[in-house]
Amino acid sequence: MFKSKLKPAYPVADPALYIIGKWEELDPIFAGRLAKMAKDYRAQIKLTEGYRSSARQAELYRQYQEYRRTGKGSIKLAARPGTSWHEFRLAIDTSTQPIRGMPSIQLQKYGLCKPIKSEPWHIQPLETAGRKDYKNWEPIWQEEEMVTETKIMVDGKIKTVKRILKDGENYIRLRDMDDVLGVVKVEYDEANKVAVVTD
Ligand SMILES: [Zn+2]
Structure with missing residues (x-):
């Protein structure tokens, strides 16, 4: 999951209900703000474009x-690769009304803006308006470490232990090795601040 660098200073709503398209690829706070705006206008924002990979930006730039050179083609403007907020999950394009027709100032109370006058379909978080320090705002990818329960057979008996599954490996709670599985004895050595495991 992505961890946003935007401040939770504006109201949000659930993007799953108010955005049509790949909102999971967007900055989560940005997506929440968009959803809140859509909710207030009883709309569902359809993403024409959301997150755009650098490879795709490079292709658009090539077409531009x-x-x-030739005056042919449909890409009449494209940012240089590495300089589009779409590549940093902090821009969307939408033609959903009434949002597309709204002036930038009307989006401010949602923490959003339309920084490009000639592109009324292009929306960004307010904090990024007119800025070029993309990396300072790009959300950080964080592995979600979820504790779940799993069953293990020990000496023919089924036991339930808590575990984290990460990168295809199982991490079993150390205390369960003692309490549930009884395969080892686990104690805590207060003086040395270490867990002591004995067979
Ligand atoms: Zn755009």
């Missing part, structure tokens, strides 16, 4: 360069 070709348009400039």
